[in-house]
Amino acid sequence: MTRSSAVPAVPSSAASGSGASGRGVRVARAVLVVVGVALIGLGGWVLTETVSPTRYGGLLVWLIGAVIAHDAVIAPVVAGIALIVGRTGRRISPTVLAILQVGIVLGVVLSLVVVPEIISKARGTKNDTVLPFDYGTRLAVAWLVVAVLTALAVVVWTVLARRREARRTA
Secondary structure, X not given: OXXXXXXXXXXXXXXXXXXXXXXXXXXXXXXXXXXXXXXXXXXXXXXXXXXXXXXXXXXHHHHHHHHHHHHHHHHHHHHHHHHHHHOOOXXXXXXXXXXXXXXXXXXXXXXXXXXXXXXXXXXXXXXXXXXXXXXXXXXXHHHHHHHHHHHHHHHHHHHHHHHXXXXXXX
């Protein structure tokens, strides 16, 4: 098979990104960059106005911890799930994969927030009213709710996609 018959021809405007969609992408990127820079500026202003300079060290530790939590926990879990789902050999739409990843991210973030409370409660506190709940059970219930809502979203998306496909082929 020759290259010309194996690869469909792409119009030069689409290949170079100079078409209408390329222009829209450039505009969207520009808007996102402007909004991002504005939010960074707002964050810097709020930081200098509301946080004492003596607390910058603790804030820096917290920010580094957030990056580590993302890079060491959230990203590998989501990438691992995507890899496992992709290797099952079944055809899964990118939207279903995205729904699954959102559910996993929600559960992991909930866990990152609640696990320190579970540890603190297990160690004991001087005041019993500081950590009054059974956080382990609540985390399990939260994971169950996330799993059910994620499964429901996948089912709804799949049903709607099949209906759209049936209408197209009919």
